[in-house]
Amino acid sequence: MFIKLKSLLYNNEVRAIAFQVLAVVFIAYFVYQAFDNMMLNIEQSGIRSGFGFLNDEAGFAVNDNFFLTYSPTSTNLQAFYVGIVNTLIVAITGIFFASVIGLVIGIARLSSNYLIRKMATVYIEIFRNIPILLQILFWYSTALSVLPSTRNSMNFLDSVFLNSRGLFLPKFIIGTEFYLVLASFIIGIVAYVFIKKRSTKKHDDTGIATNTIPHFLGLVVLLPIVAYFVFGAQLEYPALKGFNFQGGTDLSIEFFSLAFALSVYTATYIAEAIRSGIDSVDKGQKEAAAALGLRQGQAMRLVVLPQALRVAIPPIINQYLNLTKNSSLATAVGYSELVTIFSGTVLNVVGQAIEIIALTMLVYLTISLFISLVLNIFNKKMEIKGK
Amino acid sequence: MNKLLKLSAASLLVFTGFSVNADTLSDVKSQGSLSCGVSTGTPGFSNPDSSGNWSGMDVDVCRAIAAATLGDARKVKYVPLSAKERFIALQSGEIDVLSRNTTWTHTRDTSLGLNFAGVNYYDGQGFMVKKSLGVNSVKGLDGASFCIQAGTTTELNLADYFRSNNMKFKAVTYDTSAQTKGGFEAGRCDALTSDVSQLAGLRSTLKDPSSAVVLGDVISKEPLGPVVRQGDDNWFNIVKWSLNAMIEAEELGITSRTIDRTSTSPGVQRLQGKTGKLNEHLGLNKDWARNIIAQVGNYGESFERNIGMSTPIALPRGVNQLWIKGGILYSPAFR
Numbered sequence: 001m002f003i004k005l006k007s008l009l010y011n012n013e014v015r016a017i018a019f020q021v022l023a024v025v026f027i028a029y030f031v032y033q034a035f036d037n038m039m040l041n042i043e044q045s046g047i048r049s050g051f052g053f054l055n056d057e058a059g060f061a062v063n064d065n066f067f068l069t070y071s072p073t074s075t076n077l078q079a080f081y082v083g084i085v086n087t088l089i090v091a092i093t094g095i096f097f098a099s100v101i102g103l104v105i106g107i108a109r110l111s112s113n114y115l116i117r118k119m120a121t122v123y124i125e126i127f128r129n130i131p132i133l134l135q136i137l138f139w140y141s142t143a144l145s146v147l148p149s150t151r152n153s154m155n156f157l158d159s160v161f162l163n164s165r166g167l168f169l170p171k172f173i174i175g176t177e178f179y180l181v182l183a184s185f186i187i188g189i190v191a192y193v194f195i196k197k198r199s200t201k202k203h204d205d206t207g208i209a210t211n212t213i214p215h216f217l218g219l220v221v222l223l224p225i226v227a228y229f230v231f232g233a234q235l236e237y238p239a240l241k242g243f244n245f246q247g248g249t250d251l252s253i254e255f256f257s258l259a260f261a262l263s264v265y266t267a268t269y270i271a272e273a274i275r276s277g278i279d280s281v282d283k284g285q286k287e288a289a290a291a292l293g294l295r296q297g298q299a300m301r302l303v304v305l306p307q308a309l310r311v312a313i314p315p316i317i318n319q320y321l322n323l324t325k326n327s328s329l330a331t332a333v334g335y336s337e338l339v340t341i342f343s344g345t346v347l348n349v350v351g352q353a354i355e356i357i358a359l360t361m362l363v364y365l366t367i368s369l370f371i372s373l374v375l376n377i378f379n380k381k382m383e384i385k386g387k
Numbered sequence: 388m389n390k391l392l393k394l395s396a397a398s399l400l401v402f403t404g405f406s407v408n409a410d411t412l413s414d415v416k417s418q419g420s421l422s423c424g425v426s427t428g429t430p431g432f433s434n435p436d437s438s439g440n441w442s443g444m445d446v447d448v449c450r451a452i453a454a455a456t457l458g459d460a461r462k463v464k465y466v467p468l469s470a471k472e473r474f475i476a477l478q479s480g481e482i483d484v485l486s487r488n489t490t491w492t493h494t495r496d497t498s499l500g501l502n503f504a505g506v507n508y509y510d511g512q513g514f515m516v517k518k519s520l521g522v523n524s525v526k527g528l529d530g531a532s533f534c535i536q537a538g539t540t541t542e543l544n545l546a547d548y549f550r551s552n553n554m555k556f557k558a559v560t561y562d563t564s565a566q567t568k569g570g571f572e573a574g575r576c577d578a579l580t581s582d583v584s585q586l587a588g589l590r591s592t593l594k595d596p597s598s599a600v601v602l603g604d605v606i607s608k609e610p611l612g613p614v615v616r617q618g619d620d621n622w623f624n625i626v627k628w629s630l631n632a633m634i635e636a637e638e639l640g641i642t643s644r645t646i647d648r649t650s651t652s653p654g655v656q657r658l659q660g661k662t663g664k665l666n667e668h669l670g671l672n673k674d675w676a677r678n679i680i681a682q683v684g685n686y687g688e689s690f691e692r693n694i695g696m697s698t699p700i701a702l703p704r705g706v707n708q709l710w711i712k713g714g715i716l717y718s719p720a721f722r
Contacts, residue, residue, distance in 0.1 A: 046617040047478060047500035060542040061558040072546035144573035164574055165532065243520075243531040243577045244557060253575070254559070331537070334561045334570065340537060344471055345560065348538035351499040353475045 038354070053350045054080070060345050064252050064336045076346050083338035084363055090259050090337060091324040091367070097263035098323060099316075102270025107300065109275045120271070128268040133329050135265055140257035140333040147253070150244060159237050161245060164253060168238035171249040177231045184227035188219040195219075254335035258327065266323045270316055277312030278304060310382050317375040321368050328364075338363060411483050411615070411622035412456060412670055420462045423449035424482035427467045427563060430588035431694040431702070432488050432508075441465045445486040447689040448507055448613050450682065451629045452484060455675040460682035469563060470538035474499055477616060484626055485614040488582065490540045495614075504626040506612040507686075509706045509715060511605035512544050513583040515590055518600050520577060525604040532557040532576035536567045544607040545580055568592070571599075582609050584694065584702060591699045625669050632658065632676040634718040636685035638709055643684040646677055657721055665721065686716065 008014050042049045054077040061072050062082055066089055070082050108120035127135070144164050148154060153163035161168040172178045192215055199210040238248030281304050289299035328339040338360060347356045415421050425433035425445055432443040441449075441463075450460035466482050477485045478500055488510070489495075491503040516522050525548070535541050537560045549556045559576050561567040568589050571579040581589065586601045593599055613630065615623050636642070639654050650656060657663040658680070660673035669675065683689065687709075694702045708714025 042500075044618070045478065045500040048498040059546055061546050061556065063557060063559050072550060141569075141573065144570075144575055149574055242529060246530065246555075252559075331562045332566065334537075334559045334566070336560060340560060340562075344537040344562070345542055348471055348474075349494070349543065351474050351495065353478070 042354075048350075048352060049355070051355060053346075053352060053355075056350070058346065059349065062336045062341060063334070064255055076350065079346055080338075080342050080359070083336070083341035086335070086341075087324075087327055087337040087339075087363070088367070090255060090262070090327050090330065090335065093259045094262035094266065094323050094327065095320050097259070098266040098270055098319070101263060101267035102316075103274055105267060105271035106274025106278070109271060110278055124268045124271055127264055128272075132261065132265050132326050133332060136258055136261040136329055136333055139261045140254065143253050143257050150240065153240070153245075159235075161238060161240075165244070166250045166252040167256070168245040168248055168250045170235040170237045171247075173234040173236050175234070177234065180231045181224055181227045185220075185224040188223040192216055192219040252335065254330070254333045257333055258330050258335045262323050262326055265326075266319050269319045269322075273312040273315040273319070274308065276315075277308030277310070280311045281307045306382070310379075313375060313379045313382065317372060317379075320371050320375065324367055324371065325364060409619045411619050412625065415456055415483055419457065420464045421449060421453040421456065421484070422464045422466060422482045423452070424466050424468045424473055424476050424485040424487055425449065426487045427469055429488060429564065429585055430592070431584065431698065431700040433465075433467075433486070435465075435467075442693065444508055444689060444693045445488060445611075445613075447633075447683050447693070448486040448626075448630060449484065451633060451679045452613075452626055454678040454682045455625060455629045455632075455669075455671055458672065458674070458678055460678070470536060471562075474501065477501060477614060480616070483615075483622075488585070488611045489614055491610045491612055492540060500617045501614050502617050502623050504613045504615055504623055505630045506610040507630055508584060508611045510582040510584050510609035510611050512541055512580060512607040512609060513586050513605050514578050514580050514602045515571070515586045515599050516578040516602060517574075518598055522578075523602065525602060525606065526552070526554075528556070528578055529554040530556070531578055532559060534567045534570040534576040534579045535560050536564050536581065537562055539581075540607070540609065541580055541582070548606045564589070582611075584611075584700075587700050587702055621670060625671065628669065629675075629679055631718040631721070632679050633683065633686040633689065634709070634716050635721050636676075636680045637687040637716075638711065638718065641680060641685065642688055643681055646680040654721065663722070 039049060055075050057072075058074050058076050058079040059072050060079075062070055062079065064086050065082055066085055068078065068082050068085055070078055105120045105123060108116050109124070111117045111120070147162065147164040150163050150165060153161040153168075155161055159170045172181075192212075195215050196212050199212050203209050236247050238245040238250065240246075285303055285307065286299055289303040290296075294302065327337060330337045331340045331344060334340070343356050343360045347353060350356065423446075425441060425443075428434050429443070429445075433441060433445040434443050435441050446463075446465070449463045449465070453463045454460040466476065468476050468482075468485075468487060473485055473487055473489065474495070476482050484504075485501075486507075488508070489503075490510075491506065495501060496503055514525055514528070516528070522528060533545060533556055535545065535558055542558065542560065545556065545558065557576075559570055561570055564581075564585070567579060567581070570576060572593060579586070579589065583601070583605060590596050590599055590601060613626050615626050635654075636646070636658060639652065639658065641650075641655055641658065646659065650659070653662065657665055658676045660666065660675070660677050666673050666675050684692070690704065690707065691697065694700045696703065704714060706715050708716060710717040
């Protein structure tokens, strides 16, 4: 028995585990003590602690609000949600446009056309090498000085207006008619996806290609428009009343400046990732595609890009994460996202720095981990099978 | 943002480690300088000049405390803070006193572990609008957009006022005072709202000051004053009575030039430190109040030098006049 125990003591594996357990216990104890001490000190210095403040009335107004109900009588928790939604919306918009621009520029960087190639290089070198905060401030002040004032707004068909305060759009009045139009839109998309799948299958089986663009226009574009007129859904139009446009919905100029700057900046990194991805695809692949009779565009889309993305996705994930984190620079131009609302105004009203900064960090951590998770799953799917 | 994170981390460290040292006076004495939190630049209140020398009403409070405790008004280390950073900096012990146009409110006084040591300027929230709008009262601003600085009581007052008057508004919130002014100048909003004392200063720095007017309406009361941490009553007393000494000196009619003149008035003699033991319970030298008046001046001198009619800010004394002259400035008795 004793010998057995002794041999355990000298067993490398057992010792390694024992040391690791000890280390974890030690760190956990240290963190616990620090936390306990912190709470005690906060209490002793008369500072309010805990999360009770989330249920207090916020008391301040928020400029950008997409679809949550919020007014100065709402709670701090609701203000927190508005901040999260605004952060997510600017991040998603930025990620979408950064990807599109990045893809185009990345491909253009390898174009055989001298002018296109050089223009892409110049774009990347300029926007990658200027700090993002400066770019945000630059686009914001440019937008403010270039766009007309409220009274001289650019007017599109009396229903869409653009001025130095933002873009003002008509809004659907939510009701039965609105849901019918929404339903027809969804049906259109589902039907189109079905048709597209069938045509792909037909192409795989027989090699006969069908043009599905007319189907797309008919089902996804025309159908909802027809439904709109048939059901007679009501729109609320923005109109200039007094100082500002009232009614409808609006996207603030702060949102545009921020989303634009983030897209343009991050696109440079994505373009470089795409370029390195395309470069990594063996030249033989392109030649083989040409030998099969694929046109240049088809070869890029069907043969080169799917292989290039495999290499490009990990660095692109990093750029998506950076873009999301950079969105906190919004505070410089006054777009009301999480940092501006929550660790700005709420922090100042409530004063509980530790709780508020911790919650803010938790949100960014969650968003970042979620983006990594989704893209890692996507990456798994894109990996070469059977290797 | 980075500074905010750093301060939060600092406060986290302070709170997890040792409690903030509760004897601020001996800390200040051993450091040989007072660490004073001021704004990042508010003309007339705390503003650095091109060579980095700070001046203003709030700066004078810092200087008075340094004169009282260290005998030298120049021994101040100024820490410029944004509205969002100021309380964390004080709570974590980064600064000894906060003198940064901070409104004394119930919530701040009771839930942040802080004490307001008095009022050095009675302010109120006002509005600046573009002259071209032709608006002459806040009531005419229904539906307008406002540029505001984040992290101020201004945001809350604006929402309260428009709610109680059943009016609509849009608020564009910026991080600093300079950005707020920039937004207003570029036409992002119809009006800029802030404390009246700051509006005058902001207007004077516009590219075309005559294009904007400050409305006569005042929608809130904003008593601004120095703030200290709770739990150090002696330090609280020192800050409170340093400010009171300036007000008392004006009431007694003594200035930086006349403080050392021999006087038969017992009140003046007590302030000069020639009689009485006003210094003992504060743990200061006999000449503490004398140093304040000699080096910083009385309240009226500080007012005229920084924001009075002879300065570009040109604020009238208004309610910030002595009680004996129709204002509300009133120092408790020096005896």
